[in-house]
Amino acid sequence: MKVLVPVKRVIDYNVKVRVKSDGSGVDLANVKMSMNPFDEIAVEEAIRLKEAGKAEEVVAVSIGVKQSQETLRTALAMGADRAILIVAADDVHTDIEPLAVAKILKAVIDEEAPGLVLCGKQAIDNDMNATGQMLAALTGWSQGTFASELDIEGDSATVTREVDGGLQTIKIKMPAIVSVDLRLNEPRYASLPNIMKAKKKPLDEKTAADYGVDTAPRLEIVKTSEPETRKAGEIVGSVDELVAKLKEAGAL
Amino acid sequence: MQDHENDEFQDIRDAVRALCAEFPDEYHRKIDEERTYPEAFVDALTRAGWMAALIPEEYGGSGLGLTEAAVIMEEINRAGGNSGACHGQMYNMNTLVRHGSEEQRRRILPRLASGELRLQSMGVTEPTTGTDTTQLKTTAVKKGDKYVVNGQKVWISRVQHSDLMILLARTTPLSEVKKKSEGLSIFLVDIKEALQSGMTMRPIPNMVNHETNELFFDNLEIPEENLIGEEGKGFKYILTGLNAERTLIAAECIGDGYWFTDRVVKYVSERNVFGRAIGQNQGVQFPIAEAYIEIEAANLMCRKASRLYDAGQPCGAEANMAKYLAAKASWEAANSCLQFHGGFGFACEYDVERKFRETRLYQVAPISTNLILSYVAEHVLDLPRSF
Numbered sequence: 002m003k004v005l006v007p008v009k010r011v012i013d014y015n016v017k018v019r020v021k022s023d024g025s026g027v028d029l030a031n032v033k034m035s036m037n038p039f040d041e042i043a044v045e046e047a048i049r050l051k052e053a054g055k056a057e058e059v060v061a062v063s064i065g066v067k068q069s070q071e072t073l074r075t076a077l078a079m080g081a082d083r084a085i086l087i088v089a090a091d092d093v094h095t096d097i098e099p100l101a102v103a104k105i106l107k108a109v110i111d112e113e114a115p116g117l118v119l120c121g122k123q124a125i126d127n128d129m130n131a132t133g134q135m136l137a138a139l140t141g142w143s144q145g146t147f148a149s150e151l152d153i154e155g156d157s158a159t160v161t162r163e164v165d166g167g168l169q170t171i172k173i174k175m176p177a178i179v180s181v182d183l184r185l186n187e188p189r190y191a192s193l194p195n196i197m198k199a200k201k202k203p204l205d206e207k208t209a210a211d212y213g214v215d216t217a218p219r220l221e222i223v224k225t226s227e228p229e230t231r232k233a234g235e236i237v238g239s240v241d242e243l244v245a246k247l248k249e250a251g252a253l
Numbered sequence: 254m255q256d257h258e259n260d261e262f263q264d265i266r267d268a269v270r271a272l273c274a275e276f277p278d279e280y281h282r283k284i285d286e287e288r289t290y291p292e293a294f295v296d297a298l299t300r301a302g303w304m305a306a307l308i309p310e311e312y313g314g315s316g317l318g319l320t321e322a323a324v325i326m327e328e329i330n331r332a333g334g335n336s337g338a339c340h341g342q343m344y345n346m347n348t349l350v351r352h353g354s355e356e357q358r359r360r361i362l363p364r365l366a367s368g369e370l371r372l373q374s375m376g377v378t379e380p381t382t383g384t385d386t387t388q389l390k391t392t393a394v395k396k397g398d399k400y401v402v403n404g405q406k407v408w409i410s411r412v413q414h415s416d417l418m419i420l421l422a423r424t425t426p427l428s429e430v431k432k433k434s435e436g437l438s439i440f441l442v443d444i445k446e447a448l449q450s451g452m453t454m455r456p457i458p459n460m461v462n463h464e465t466n467e468l469f470f471d472n473l474e475i476p477e478e479n480l481i482g483e484e485g486k487g488f489k490y491i492l493t494g495l496n497a498e499r500t501l502i503a504a505e506c507i508g509d510g511y512w513f514t515d516r517v518v519k520y521v522s523e524r525n526v527f528g529r530a531i532g533q534n535q536g537v538q539f540p541i542a543e544a545y546i547e548i549e550a551a552n553l554m555c556r557k558a559s560r561l562y563d564a565g566q567p568c569g570a571e572a573n574m575a576k577y578l579a580a581k582a583s584w585e586a587a588n589s590c591l592q593f594h595g596g597f598g599f600a601c602e603y604d605v606e607r608k609f610r611e612t613r614l615y616q617v618a619p620i621s622t623n624l625i626l627s628y629v630a631e632h633v634l635d636l637p638r639s640f
Contacts, residue, residue, distance in 0.1 A: 035267070074264060103577030189270030196264050197315045 002116035004047040005057045006081065007106055008040040009064055010072040011126040020227045027126070027225065029093045036072045039121025039212040041079075043181045043250045045188040046151060047119050055153050056117070062109055064102050066090050069206060077199035078191035084202065085109065087119050089209035096127060101209070101216040103135035103218050108212035110140060117158075122180040133180035143173035149184040203229070256366035262324045269325055272301055273332030278604050279599040281333055285462045290414050295339045298329075299368040304339060307346040312358060313366030318563035319347070320495055323504035323555060330508030331515075333604060335611050337463050340505065341373035341411050344498040345419055346438070348375075350539065352404050352490045357441065361417070374444065375417035375494055376406045376468060384624050385432040386421070393422035393468060395484075399438065399474045400424070400450070406468040408618070412454055413464055418442045420475075421491050424484050438487040442481040450474065461610045485568065492569070496562060498619050499572040503555040509612040510548035513586035516605065517541055521593050540589040549583035554578050569632050577625040580615040587612050613638065 012018060012027065013035040019028045036044075050056040052085040057171045060074035063069040073084035078177035087105055089097050110118070123130035145160030146150075148169065152159040153175070158166045163182045193198070237243045247253040260266075267599045276294050284291045298304055306322050308314020322343045326336040342365070349361065349372065362369040370445040382388040391404025402422055412418065418441075425436030448454065451473030454466045482490050518541065521532030531537050555578075558571035598605040616622050630636045 002317070071263065075267070078264065078268070179455075190301070191268040192300070193265075193268070193306055193315050193317075196268060197310075199264075 002050075002056045003020040003113060004050060004056045005062060005106075005110065005113060005115035006040070006059060006061050006076065007102070007132070008044065008046050008061050008063050008069075008072050008076050009121070009124045009126075010034050010063065010069040011124050013231055014038060014125060018227075020225050024101070024224050024226060026094055028098075028221060032067070034071075034093075036075050037121050037124045037126075038186050039123060039125070039181060039183070040076075041121075041188040042165065042183065042185050043119040044076045044079050044081060045122050045212045047117075048189075049186065050117075052155065059227070060085065060113060060115065062087065062106070064089050064105055064209070066093050066095070068093070070206075072211045074199050075191065075205055077202045077204070078196045080195065081190060082202065084204040085210060086204060088206065097209075097216050098218055098220060099131035100219070101128050101214055102132050104214045105209055105212050105216075106132070106136050108141040108214065110136075117153070117176060118142075119176045120136055120178065120180050122182050128243055133178050133219045137178040140176075140178070143175070143177040144179070145171060145173050145177060146180045147182045148179050149182050151179060151181075163189070177232060198228045239250050255260055256512075262321060263576075264571065265321060265324050268301070269281075269303065269328040270332060272297055272303075273329060273334060276332075278333050280605065281335065282601060282604060286601065287461050288458075290464060291334070291338050292414075295414075296368075298339060303514050304342050304371075307343060307350065308362050308366045309350065309445040310486050312362035314362065314575065319373040319500055320556065320559040320563055322497075322554070323501055323559050326501050327504040327508035330505045331511045332514060333594050333608070335462075336415075336501070336505045336508070337461075337614075338411070339373065340498075340501050341375065341415065344494050345372050345375055347497055348363065348419055348490055348494040349441070349481065351493055352439075353441075354481075356478070357481065361441070367476065371414065372413075372419070373411040373492075374409055374418035375498075376418050376420040376442070377491060378408045378588060380406060380407045380467075384620060386491075387437065388427070388574065389423060389437070391420075391422040391474065392426075395424070395426050395477070396476045400438075400477060400480065402440075402470045402473040402475060402628065404470050406470075406490040408457070408465050409468050410445060410465045412464060412466045413456070415444055417588060418444050418447075419494065421487055424487075428483075434488040436459065436485050437491075438484045439490050440475050440480045440494070441481060442473075442475060443479075447473055457525050459520075460615055463614065464487065495619070496558075496572040499576040500555060500558045500562060500568070501580035502615055503551060503558070503572075503575035503618060506583035506612060507548055507555060507577075509553050509608060510544065510551070510579070510583040510586040512608060513590040513605075513612075514541060514545050514548065516603075517586075517590040517593050520590075520597075524593075537593055540595070541586070542591055544582060544586035547578065547585060551575065551578035551582045573620070573625045573628050576615070576620070577622060580612075580622065583612040584616060 013033040016033050021028045029232055047059040059081040061073050061081040063073050064087045067088050070086050120133045148160045148161045149163045150161035154176045158177055161173050303325050305314040306317045310316040329336045354528050379389050393400040393402045420440045420442045424438040430436040453469045456466050521537050522530055524531050555575040558568050558575040561568035590610050591605050594605050597603050
């Protein structure tokens with residue numbers, strides 16, 4: 002079985018996000034970028050499937066600016082076998098919308114014929130949480146979202162899903178799209194020999210046009226704003242005073 | 254603080270940071286408090302291939318240069334660790350790779366790459382001859398197929414946590430050589446074996462958790478196949494290690510510098526006194542900004558030194574100047590970090606005092622600031638010899 006893992010280049014989770022002064026989005030100029038953490042979990046799971054003998058090949062794919070090849074090299078250094086970069090934007094601020102991404106991924110699936118797609122449940126930049134589901138709709142494959150456990154046996158997969166209020170376990174038919182949640186695994190860090198090997202692994206470069214997909218945005222961002230800053234607290238002298246204040250604020 | 258934009262070594266940085274993240278402040282604090290060796294940390298670095306970065310690929314390493322090694326060391330210190338525990342293997346490596354015989358490379362390098370052996374010690378300094386290296390008193394006299402070593406070394410680090418050491422000794426008496434830098438030779442010493450047969454070790458307790466020792470040689474026999482390169486040319490060879498050491502220590506200071514500025518910026522932005530963050534005061538801002546500027550400048554010189562080193566070009570002046578600038582910058586950064594943490598800077602649980610002690614060492618070791626100044630005055634500016 003071949004496993005396809007889509008990975009997205011996003012602003013590093015350690016970076017303090019700054020909104021552009023015109024409110025059109027987040028400032029990404031000269032900012033550290035990394036692989037979306039949920040996608041790292043997907044890559045890790047795919048490599049574990051390969052190590053367990055349940056997958057033969059792990060193919061990482063990224064759609065975005067040319068610099069996404071760094072993200073793909075990270076996936077290769079973790080243990081993916083080869084990578085496909087689909088250049089769909091010139092400006093780092095261009096975010097390709099989930100439907101366009103899903104359409105391109107559908108075309109990649111038609112070409113690569115994987116038995117499983119493992120993707121992050123959402124990207125930490127726009128939190129859309131849509132690509133996996135849209136891809137399942139386009140392919141007509143089964144979907145298992147928010148996976149915190151995954152077990153593949155023959156032509157079916159058992160997926161434990163993190164749903165509101167608990168866990169739900171479902172059995173789905175393969176091929177399938179599985180979107181992964183935080184607790185599925187802990188991704189490994191790349192070793193130096195693997196970083197060196199990754200530099201020699203194949204990385205194909207294509208464009209969105211090669212797949213005949215129009216990536217022009219359908220959504221318009223009206224405004225981006227920073228969260229309100231936390232207001233100063235107040236020190237109270239006793240528990241009674243605390244309770245009174247909480248009541249006053251309508252919290253009790 | 255905003256991270257630097259991605260540089261060409263981002264893959265290395267990210268991977269070293271991810272590894273270091275598994276060894277948080279508490280780990281390094283406990284190691285320091287107990288005065289032990291960060292065995293688990295060095296093991297993890299070895300397993301992930303970082304300690305074999307400089308070993309050519311055909312011997313099982315990754316074949317990287319000193320530039321990448323410097324990035325690795327910088328990241329370790331930037332993450333709160335202390336590369337002093339493991340940088341020896343990095344700076345010794347090229348002495349063996351560049352000057353060792355093919356037989357020695359085949360015999361030793363794959364075992365260093367796998368982590369089976371460590372080459373972490375370099376025996377140069379002696380009690381009466383510090384930087385005046387050519388005057389060293391330790392002798393190695395050829396007898397049959399062996400060299401017999403007698404003498405004494407001091408400040409020899411990581412001997413207790415290394416298997417091999419590169420030793421510099423005089424093989425031709427000073428009176429019989431044309432130039433005083435001739436007649437010195439370097440040897441590969443099997444430490445465990447030597448400790449059974451003529452070498453004794455006395456640890457030196459010190460201000461930081463740095464394992465360093467006095468060594469005494471009483472008729473220690475070294476097989477002739479452990480002579481590195483040609484007899485009598487050891488001084489030239491040892492410079493390969495010394496220039497690497499200075500460049501790597503510069504990188505470590507730069508890592509320390511970023512650690513200090515990151516920590517102090519965070520602290521002064523959050524610490525409120527008289528109703529406002531102390532970081533709002535220019536009296537607080539300027540020393541931090543100044544240290545940061547100096548760290549960035551030192552980084553450029555460090556990169557210049559490592560690039561020259563990797564190209565096989567002379568880099569003595571650059572390696573020295575990089576170490577000078579970086580050690581000074583990290584010290585300034587350490588000082589402002591401690592100062593603006595106030596009393597908390599002295600509390601062990603903030604780690605500032607530990608890093609402060611650790612980075613202070615590099616104004617003294619491996620060469621003191623004054624000797625760098627006199628090197629530059631004499632060898633770069635052609636001023637008259639002062640000693």
